[in-house]
Amino acid sequence: MIRFGVLGSGKGSNLRALAEAFQSGILGAKPVIVISDVEHAGILDLARDFEIEGHFVSPGPFLTKMTPEAEGEVVRLLTEAKVDFIVLAGFMRVIKEPLLKAFPARIVNIHPSLLPAFRGLEAWRQAIEAGVSEAGCTVHLVDSGVDTGKILGQSHVPVLPDDTSELLHARIQMAEHELYPRIVREFAEQLHGEGKMKNEK
Numbered sequence: 001m002i003r004f005g006v007l008g009s010g011k012g013s014n015l016r017a018l019a020e021a022f023q024s025g026i027l028g029a030k031p032v033i034v035i036s037d038v039e040h041a042g043i044l045d046l047a048r049d050f051e052i053e054g055h056f057v058s059p060g061p062f063l064t065k066m067t068p069e070a071e072g073e074v075v076r077l078l079t080e081a082k083v084d085f086i087v088l089a090g091f092m093r094v095i096k097e098p099l100l101k102a103f104p105a106r107i108v109n110i111h112p113s114l115l116p117a118f119r120g121l122e123a124w125r126q127a128i129e130a131g132v133s134e135a136g137c138t139v140h141l142v143d144s145g146v147d148t149g150k151i152l153g154q155s156h157v158p159v160l161p162d163d164t165s166e167l168l169h170a171r172i173q174m175a176e177h178e179l180y181p182r183i184v185r186e187f188a189e190q191l192h193g194e195g196k197m198k199n200e201k
């Protein structure tokens, strides 16, 4: 079975969707480790509930990235856990060279907009402020930019006349929980088909 690691900073609702899809036997890949840059993040509690190995890695002094040492520690943990690819699920720091080099074209992210629209923070708020009638979420490969990598899949949701950014965010998240397991499954199938998994047993 192909193995993946999950990186997240928040409550972990996407981890829940992925772990439930794995438990139902429809994911085709197993979440084996969860790493957070936030010591008491909900995603680490959730990892415990799903009996997935969880780790906090102190990110260092910068707000938007980890130090190279911290990222090196993340690479070490993921390598030790024998993961084939990485899923970012609400990880709030930009991924830098240590991880990108260790897992080239093997890191996926979910972003709460229809990329390339509304890159960066609070994309649902950007959508409301821009007055668009449609929003959504995008799963993409991670490269050295912010929300710029190859798009793997998207899901659309309407923006309703009385929407607040909270209501729209909740609607987008529901779409995320359906989209992410589907695209992760396809990604794992593709790695498998290409014989590219490093650690399949």
Ligand code: GRF
Pocket (backbone or CB within 6 Å): 008, 009, 010, 011, 012, 013, 014, 015, 043, 089, 090, 091, 110, 111, 112, 137, 173, 176
């Ligand atoms: C999601 O909305 C995702 O699009 C963004 O961060 C949020 C993570 O939420 N990248 P959760 O921690 O998975 O609940």
